[in-house]
Amino acid sequence: MTEARRPVKKPPMREVLAEAAFQLFLERGFERTTVDDIVARAGVGRRSFFRYFPSKEDVVFPDHERCLADMTALLEAADEGDPVSTVCDAARLVLRMYAANPEFSVQRYHLTREVPGLRTYELSVVRRYERTMAEYLRGRYVGTPDGPLHAEVIAAAVVAAHNNGLRSWLRSGGEGDAEAAVDHALGVVQEVWGAKAAGAAGPTADDDEVVVVVASKSTPMWRVVQRIESALAED
């Protein structure tokens, strides 16, 4: 009763719009929600919406465009180190975008699973990340046999590994260490595709050293590679 009146901090317009959109998508589905519905719920004008978001989908994935731009910049600025390690770093930008706002990311994860239109939109975005990485790798593999093929396969593997780690974290409700989950998953790709010296915790490259591997012929190739990796780590 005697509580002092404090100024209520208004949430930013961007968040008000995103909140209204989320409510409506859950209530009536993504396809049947219009931008007009969203601005009515948020109590703002139609123009405000388009000042913040180019489309209805962007309300749900507001940061992908910026992240794609960051990824392109990272890849353009990358030095001549291991290309696979570089695209793994690029993938980590996406993870960090999700991890910056766990609650929103987990809520969106559940929404996206329920709304086919959003799943489709997400697929398109993921594909753009994959293409960005593949394009970088193609540039790095110019002149090597099957360069473009390796570029596309590795980009797809990096994206799949990243998404596996990201999904584990999202399914856990955004608890735990998102970076560790993704690092572990990306490690599987780096084991087989990366230059051996690429791992942050791995040994530095030394052209004079050699590795000898002895393996039974029936051992799956990735187990052979794991053994090579551990031999190097012990070194």
Added chain:
Amino acid sequence: MTEARRPVKKPPMREVLAEAAFQLFLERGFERTTVDDIVARAGVGRRSFFRYFPSKEDVVFPDHERCLADMTALLEAADEGDPVSTVCDAARLVLRMYAANPEFSVQRYHLTREVPGLRTYELSVVRRYERTMAEYLRGRYVGTPDGPLHAEVIAAAVVAAHNNGLRSWLRSGGEGDAEAAVDHALGVVQEVWGAKAAGAAGPTADDDEVVVVVASKSTPMWRVVQRIESALAED
């Protein structure tokens, strides 16, 4: 002038509808073409359309549902051989669907590149193939460390390799050997992920034999793997 009159063979309704739809998509875009437009152009009733195709997209990709069912059946019937080899066989079903009708496939390839709605639909279909393969691999990798992660990464790599081979063939206008292009691409995945005995041209597994590889530490891992593969082939 004296040419004998021969009965003109009417193309099947399915093809008449697909042809009309293709013309309209190219003329006015996918999004702005309705099913009513398509049946009007084809000169048939609306019901005929839905007898053949559940949606507008299915006119463009009429065989994916059947192919997905075939893939599921192939994977369910697969024996205990190399799982990576099995999913590569599953991927070849998709290739054969495209290769069965080169002209249509090439035409669709160009249409799909021009129509965002079709690209999105295609992404969804590709994702369904990938999930089908990943699910199979998860089952095969039960109890192995990081089984689900390996399943997802390998499925993504197989899909990327398959699509690389398929696209090369489509870009060539459907000339040349589609199967050879895809086999070569899938070989890159089998090199690193498959059991070594999996390759059709490779040696049979022999637990008593060993392979020794000596490589400079700065060699990229996939080159090391290529060397292991060629050592095995020479054996």
